[in-house]
Amino acid sequence: MKKTHDLGKINLLSGLAEEQLAHLEAIAITREFAKGEQIFVSGEVAKGFYSVEAGKVKIYRDSLAGKEQIIHVFGPGEIFGEVPVFQGSRFPASAVTLAQSSLLYFSRDKFEDVIRKEPELAMSMLALLSGRLRQMVNHVAALSLAEVPGRLASYLLLLKSTQNSNVLELDLPKGQIAAYLGTIQETLSRIFKKMSEQGLIRVDRKKVEILDEKALELIASGEEQL
Secondary structure, three states: OOOOHHHHHHHOOOOOHHHHHHHHHHOEEEEEEEEOOOOEEOOEOOEEEEEEEOOOEEEEEOOOOEEEEEEEEEOOOEOOHHHHHHHHEEEEEEEEOOEEEEEEEEEEEHHHHHHHHHHHHHHHHHHHHHHHHHHHHHHHHHHHHOOOHHHHHHHHHHHHHHHOOOOOEEOOHHHHHHOOOOOOOHHHHHHHHHHHHHOEEEEEEOOEEEEOHHHHHHHHHOOOOO
């Protein structure tokens, strides 16, 4: 069977044998989305989950006051929407594209058939969910305990780990990054400027280059103040 998708690049599926990937290839459906297009909304029955092949997807919730809280941004090779699918529940948050995106869709019923035949895939899913939980706990801790410079330093280090580069492409507009970090855009801009003046980072529009990773780690841990 000729492959049309490189499923081995998906974090959930990396390391699986070619035969296992072939089973998943057979059930993957490509769905194209324009920038700003809704993928699913909070409360919708979760009949399947997605992987980003190209583009970016924002997961968010709206408060009773109408304020948007960004939960996470997913890029190529990442899976989202899988938890409520396997719980047999509804999506607890909404998803929208931040750019023109190509997504792979896996229906719950078909994926369950595959996972019964390939138990190793179930173990990979558990590892992904454990990592997702750790990331959520770290984010909550950063928002509740750290000062804003520590939150920003943690965010930049998270981008570095996911993009595997010291030159980072900001995945959100600065106003949305500020909301994600629990602050306002004016405060965020001041901290970006101060980090730049101290030689920790270099900012060029939507790109940020990390110049002093050790200093950012100390700020993120609270051991140093900006």
